Every structure is written in C-alpha cells, then in structure tokens.
C-alpha cells in the first residue's frame with residue numbers, strides 16, 4: 001500500500017479533485033429520493049403547485065450536479081490511474097535496467113514482462129474501480145441509512161440490517177476469492193514463460209516433431225488457469241445471485257413495512273418509494289464494490305510484485321567514479337585515476353553520469369584491461385567458474401581467448417562489462433577497479449559485440465547509431481565497410497533498410513557483421529568481440545580481421561573465439577580450460593609450450609596447415625633471432 005501512496009503522491013491535487021467530484025456525485029444521487037418524497041408528500045397532497053415546481057427545480061439541479069460530478073470523477077479518475085500505471089511501468093523498467101544477469105535470472109524474463117504489463121494493468125483497473133465503486137459504499141450506506149431513519153426510524157433500522165447482511169456476504173466471498181486470485185497471478189506467469197518458450201523455439205519444436213508434447217504442456221498451463229478462474233467465477237456467481245435475492249427481499253420488506261407504517265399514520269406514502277430507492281442504491285453500491293473488492297487482493301499481489309522489482313537492490317552497484325581519468329601531462333594515468341576517484345567520492349559531489357562518448361586516448365602499449373587474480377562463481381553454482389585469471393589487454397594489441405565450450409570465455413567478457421562482479425581478485429579498466437566506476441562510465445569506454453548478435457527493430461542506421469547517436473552517414477558506411485557488410489549497399493533502401501525485431505530478416509552472418517559495425521561506430525578504448533566471427537566464412541573472417549586491425553589500432557581488442565584461424569595473428573592468446581588459464585602467449589609460443597592449445601590446433605587444422613603454420617612460426621622465430629643477433633653484433 002505504501003508503494004501505491006508513493007506513486008499517488010505526485011498527483012495529490014488530482015486525487016483530491018477526484019474525491020471531491022465523487023462526493024458531489026454521491027450527494028446529488030442521494031438527495032433525489034428525498035426531494036421526490038417531499039414533492040409527493042407535501043406538494044401533491046396539499047395541491048401546492050409552486051412547491052411541486054420548486055422541488056422539481058431542486059431535483060433538476062441535483063441531477064445536473066450529480067451528473068457533472070460523475071463525469072469529472074470518471075474523467076480525472078481514469079487520467080489518474082493511467083498516469084500512475086505509466087509511472088509504475090517506468091519505475092519497473094528503470095529498475096530492471098540496473099539488473100545484473102543474476103538479478104534477471106532471479107525474477108525470470110517472462111515474469112518481468114507480466115509484471116510490467118499485466119500486473120500494472122490490474123493495478124490501474126483496481127485504482128479506477130476502488131475510487132468509483134468502493135469509496136462511495138461507506139458514504140452511501142451511512143448517509144442513505146441516516147436519510148431513511150430521518151423519514152422513519154423503523155424503516156432506517158431495517159435497511160441497516162439488510163446492508164449489514166449483504167456486506168458480510170461480500171466480505172466472505174472476497175476473502176475466499178483472494179487466495180485464488182493470488183494463485184491466478186502465478187498461473188499467468190507460468191503461461192507467459194511457457195508461451196514465450198514455445199513461440200521462440202517453434203522451429204526446434206517442429207524439427208523434433210514435439211508439437212503434441214508442447215501442446216499438452218501448454219494445455220496443462222492453460223487448464224490450471226481456467227480451473228482456478230472458474231472457481232472464482234463460481235464464488236462470484238453465488239454472491240451475485242444471493243445479493244440480488246436479498247435486494248428483492250429488501251424491496252418487498254420495505255414496501256410491506258412501509259405500508260404498515262403508512263396505515264399506522266407513522267409516515268407518508270411517498271416516503272416508501274424514497275426508502276425503497278435508498279435500499280436499492282446502497283445494495284447496488286455494495287454489489288459493485290464487491291466486484292472491485294474481488295480485484296483488490298489480486299491488485300495487492302500485483303503491486304507487491306512490482307515493488308519487489310522496484311525496490312530490488314541490484315547485485316551490481318555503481319562505484320563512486322563517474323569518469324575514467326584523463327592521462328596527465330606525465331602520462332601518469334594511475335595518479336590521475338586516484339585523483340579522479342577522490343574527487344568523485346568527495347561528500348556532496350555526485351558521481352558524473354554523462355560522459356563524452358569518446359575514447360580516453362592513451363599511448364600504445366598502455367594497459368587498458370587488467371585481470372588480476374580474478375575468480376568468479378555464479379550465485380547458484382557450487383564451484384568457481386573462473387579461477388585466478390591473470391592477463392592484460394594493452395592498447396594497440398589484440399588479445400584472444402580460446403578454449404572449449406563452457407570454459408568461461410564469455411564470462412570473462414561479462415566481467416569486464418560488469419554484467420557479473422568478481423568474487424575474488426579484481427578487474428581493472430585503465431588502472432581503475434571496474435567496481436569503483438559507475439556502470440555508465442565503465443561501459444562508455446567499452447564496445448561490445450555479444451555472442452548472440454541482437455538487432456533492434458527499426459532501420460539499419462538506427463541500429464548502427466545505438467552507441468553513437470550523432471554518427472554521420474559516412475561514419476556508418478565506413479563501419480559497414482570495415483565489418484565487411486557490403487550487402488547493405490545492395491539493399492534498395494541502404495541505411496534506411498528495415499530491421500525486424502531481433503534482426504530476423506537478416507542471416508546469422510549478416511546480423512553478426514551488422515553488430516560488429518554497430519560496435520565500431522562507437523569510439524572505445526576496448527573492443528570486445530565475443531565469438532563474433534563464428535557465422536562468417538573463412539574469407540570474410542580474414543578480410544574483416546585485416547580491416548579491423550587498422551580501424552581499432554589505437555584501442556585494445558579482446559577477441560573470444562572457438563576457431564583457431566580467427567586468433568592466429570593475435571598478439572597474445574589466452575588458452576582457457578575449465579575456467580583456468582592453461583597458456584598465455586602468441587600462437588607460436590603456445591604451439592611450443594601449451595599442450596591444451598596444441599590439442600585445439602590439432603583438432604581444427606589439417607596436418608599440412610599445422611606444419612605450414614609451425615614452419616612459418618619457426619621461420620619467423622629464426623628471423624627474429626637472426627635479427628636480434630645482427631642487432632647485438634651491430635652493438636658490439
């Protein structure tokens with residue numbers, strides 16, 4: 001409830017207007033029966049035409065004021081609930097942006113979508129129904145019974161008894177339905193997850209002929225939901241018919257008692273119709289309130305689910321430094337790092353969040369990324385995925401990571417981006433622990449091509465400008481050329497060509513090249529390519545790497561690959577197995593010193609290729625040694 005008040009707070013004035021309009025509407029509705037009774041009892045029985053006209057005018061004014069109140073109440077109430085719904089959606093989405101991979105796993109993607117869309121819809125409807133249908137009940141009941149008592153005490157008390165009976169039945173049915181509604185929300189989550197899975201994996205389902213299995217599994221999810229929804233409807237229907245029954249009994253009883261009271265000269269004849277109207281009005285309000293009350297427990301569950309997301313403390317917290325240090329005159333980036341951090345961490349100095357989207361610059365050979373004894377364990381795992389990782393990525397050089405599937409290659413990239421944090425040791429970017437930086441500042445300096453090339457719906461240009469909003473068309477074409485995306489030039493609309501959600505209207509290789517181009521448009525200090533060349537043919541792979549070497553010559557490059565051909569020319573290769581570094585060096589060094597690397601090479605290269613490479617490596621080594629000898633001789 002506190003969560004709802006938090007979101008209603010900015011709309012205090014509008015909430016007050018809605019409540020005032022509701023009061024006006026209610027006053028008008030409740031006044032009409034009394035005016036009518038007076039008109040008949042006094043005006044007609046005495047034949048006072050002026051009195052009848054005056055009461056008629058009062059009635060007209062009451063009806064008009066009540067209508068205006070109803071209109072204002074409905075309009076402002078719908079407006080209020082829509083705005084609150086929008087704010088809750090924004091808050092849920094904003095909170096999710098700060099989530100780490102682990103946080104997302106905790107909630108589940110399907111549930112996150114249900115919370116943002118379905119749950120907020122329920123909250124919105126509950127706000128509207130509570131204001132329009134529930135709030136009037138206590139006022140209508142108290143004022144209606146009071147007005148009935150003012151006409152005749154016995155009639156008023158009888159009405160109060162009927163109201164109490166219907167209210168008790170309403171409370172009982174709502175509390176019974178509440179638990180079922182809580183279950184329903186979980187079933188909606190389950191249906192969402194199962195539906196997403198089977199729609200996105202429809203090709204696999206068809207390929208394996210598992211349509212029937214999937215149909216059964218989904219039918220199970222749908223049926224569980226339907227069974228519970230029917231149970232709620234049973235409760236609702238039972239209450240509905242008993243309420244209508246009680247309403248009719250109330251009407252008959254009012255007329256019967258009213259007749260007796262009129263016979264006893266205790267009240268006037270027209271007062272009977274006023275009391276009947278009050279009875280009907282109050283019981284009708286209670287019935288309507290019951291419909292919205294049924295929604296309340298569900299809305300409270302939805303609200304709590306949204307609150308869990310909004311108040312969730314992300315497992316990855318921003319550091320104090322909002323900027324990477326610029327190198328000082330002496331090139332001392334470490335000293336500058338300390339100064340930048342001290343400045344950012346000073347009390348009252350908020351961390352900078354907006355950084356110029358440019359690389360920090362720096363000398364060739366500077367350490368850009370540094371893994372220092374870094375270990376990592378997933379929250380739900382029993383053992384570390386990465387063990388004591390030590391290596392550096394230097395500016396102007398290419399570092400490659402190769403290893404069997406599941407060895408932890410992508411996890412290394414994700415730690416640089418802080419999608420996960422180290423559990424031991426540290427990871428540094430340009431001399432600063434990545435945990436000391438804000439995530440925005442950190443990611444500003446890294447350009448990343450994920451393993452699964454993901455494009456957003458829009459145009460090619462929109463996608464390419466994702467990391468550099470102001471890039472010119474020439475820059476986009478240049479990046480496309482470097483990424484060997486010549487196919488874009490052949491598209492009739494070029495950069496304006498449409499991209500479907502996820503980039504599904506392009507082939508896997510085209511998607512990879514477009515996501516590489518997108519990464520290149522952004523100027524960064526570190527470029528990470530996570531298995532980004534796997535869908536490319538060997539020729540394109542080679543051409544791309546050649547063009548890339550020139551394009552990002554002033555940055556550090558980290559290439560994660562499965563294919564040895566992709567990383568042969570890297571300045572250093574990290575060989576990873578079961579999360580441990582097995583070897584670190586150039587291809588030639590590793591061929592001599594690292595059995596794990598030799599195994600990979602043997603499994604991927606033909607023996608003649610292997611010999612050629614080893615021979616070339618040997619020749620290159622001999623040349624290097626000859627060169628060194630010559631230099632030494634020259635020195636002598």
Ligand SMILES: Nc1ncnc2c1ncn2[C@@H]1O[C@H](COP(=O)(O)OP(=O)(O)OP(=O)(O)O)[C@@H](O)[C@H]1O
Nearest residue numbers: 378380381385404405406407408409410411412451
């Ligand atoms: N969210 C997760 N929770 C628990 N374990 C995970 C999670 N994600 C990955 N792992 C485990 O961590 C290990 C390393 O995964 P990672 O994706 O880094 O491997 P990889 O070397 O990049 O594999 P591939 O070459 O197949 O992409 C794997 O054994 C995997 O099972």
